[in-house]
Amino acid sequence: MKTYNIITYGCQMNEHDSENIAGLLEAMGYTHEDDAFKADVTVINTCSVRDNADKRFFGVLGQFKKVRKNNPDFVLCVCGCMPQQPHIVEKINKQFSWVDIVFGTQNIAQFPQLLEQRLTTGRRQRAIVDNNPVITEDEMKPKRMYRHKALVNITYGCNNFCTYCIVPYTRGREKSRVMSEVVREIECLAQDGVKEVMLLGQNVDSYRDPAGHSFADLIKAVNDIDGIERIRFMTSHPKDISDEMIDCFRTCDKLCHNIHLPVQSGSDRILKRMNRHYDTARYLEIVDKLRAVCPDITISTDIIVAFPGETEADFEETLNIAKRVRYDSAFTFIYSPRKGTPAASFPEQIPDGIAHKRFDRLVDVMNSISLEKNLEYKDKVYDVLVEGVSKNADDAYAGRTDGFKLVNFTSDRKPEDIIGTTVKVRITESKTFSLEGVEV
Ligand code: SF4
Structure with a gap:
């Protein structure tokens, strides 16, 4: 063999x-x-x-x-x-x-x-083919990592050319899958026992299939599929997110109350140099709309520190937006020049020492906000979709809340009886990156 x-x-x-x-x-x-x-x-x-x-x-x-x-x-x-x-x-x-x-x-x-x-x-x-995303999903029979949840591509490639990013050069121009094909794939997944789907694309908000269906149309269609209990998506782009999509958090009961909304910087000057096509006022308007429609929504983000030309004042604005939005979690990165991207040849690259100091300051702020937010979960009961045995302890399980919080919890049940099911967990301890609890 x-x-x-x-x-x-x-x-x-x-x-x-x-x-x-x-x-x-x-x-x-x-x-x-x-x-x-x-x-x-x-x-x-x-x-x-x-x-x-x-x-x-x-x-x-x-x-x-x-x-x-x-x-x-x-x-x-x-x-x-x-x-x-x-x-x-x-x-x-x-x-x-x-x-x-x-x-x-x-x-x-x-x-x-x-x-x-x-x-x-x-x-x-x-x-190696270049710049010609070929949609081969229908020919594939993926061996999924989990039985109860699945990753589903809805777009390939990216058209945005953020000045720091290599993806449009490595994955080619954006192409959307036909909505009916995505729906058919998810119907098959549901018949196979999948309860949660993650709709994937570099920029899911610009999804537009040949018949003109939008990302909001797709979410509504997936919401109607029997057997699917949770819908997630990754990644959103603030320049393309629509009011119709935001409203899906109100109208689609299976859409998880969680969004990953990369901000990248809190400085309008830097956002322009990054070619992001939104400013902080627009970003905050989206956050406010999301919270108005879905008050318990959890929000995570990506932030790049020390982008070429970032001044201390620009960085302070990033700290300010982080404190204003109060993210549940964040992926923070020090800018890394990628050969072939415009930003790699921008003047004013930031020295390592300054970059690391800013990074540490940002991480401190983000982590303290994450912990404060997680402390709000203590002593409350949440639905947790169980993913498997906890990485921290063999006698505990790990799962996710609707808002994508990682929960490690204890239960008397055997793995075969609990993995892939949704259980109620009382949160007993809040940490910066996870919650702990016990099944009730
Ligand atoms: S950061 Fe995202 S949106 Fe921008 S070019 Fe890269 S993949 Fe596309």
Whole structure:
């Protein structure tokens, strides 16, 4: 029996791509091996959003040299965003001769053929297409990470060209799936026992299928599917979010009361340099509308610190917007120049020392707000969809509230009786990044 392993870096799009790749490998008769260094085929699904992801990837690639030396039949594959950049493929070809197959974000359906060719000819395989998102979802049978929840792509690629971001170059221009196909896929998932779907796109708010259906239309259609209990989506863009979509939080009972709404900076001057196409007044107007329609909505965000040219005054404005919105959680990053993006050649790159100090100050503010917000949950009872055994303790379970709060809790029930079900949990302790509780 041949085995495979997939190492996945990056976002949920990559996670879902890895589910599709796993499905293709299992259809070829491969079974999963937990250790990437012992599998017959290992796939590294890469992320290119930050420089440290690049460095980590090349470090991992180096470790496989020994595996190849000891096992000439071992097949090493690289996919994801990194190979969409020609200089990366050139580096792999020159310095990492033990990489057998390299394929791009839009070549996943071709992977079985590339693997067959590698196995029959022994020759290295390369397949990268550029700027032409090919929708292959209907050909895929993903091997899902969870039985009760599923990732569902609704758009591919991105048209926004934020000046710091590599994604439009690695995933091509935006394309929306046909609404009826998305609905059909989710109906099948529901029949298979899936209760929660996460609708995925780089910018879900700009979803528009060939028949003119909007993202709000899609949410309403998914809300009508029997068996689906929770709908989530990722990621929203403040420039494209519509009032009709915001109103879905009132009209669609299955839409979770949670939104990830990247702000990136609290300075209008920096937002302009980032090419974000909204200002802080518009952003705050959206937040106020969301809270008016859905008072208990939880809001998370992304923030980049030390974007080129960011002054102390700009940074203070980021702190101010964080305090004004009071985010439940935030992904905070120090700006990382990506080769080929406009911002990488902007003058006034911020020295590391200043960047790290600002980052630490921001994290302190965000964490104290997260803890304050989590303390409001203490002694209250919430519905928690149970995901599995807790990573913190074997005798506890982990799940999510409707608002996406991570809850670790105890219960007398066996894993087979509780995982994938929704239970009531009393919160006994609030931490910065999670809640603890007991089933009631
Ligand atoms: S919206 Fe901006 S940050 Fe998001 S993927 Fe597109 S270019 Fe990147």
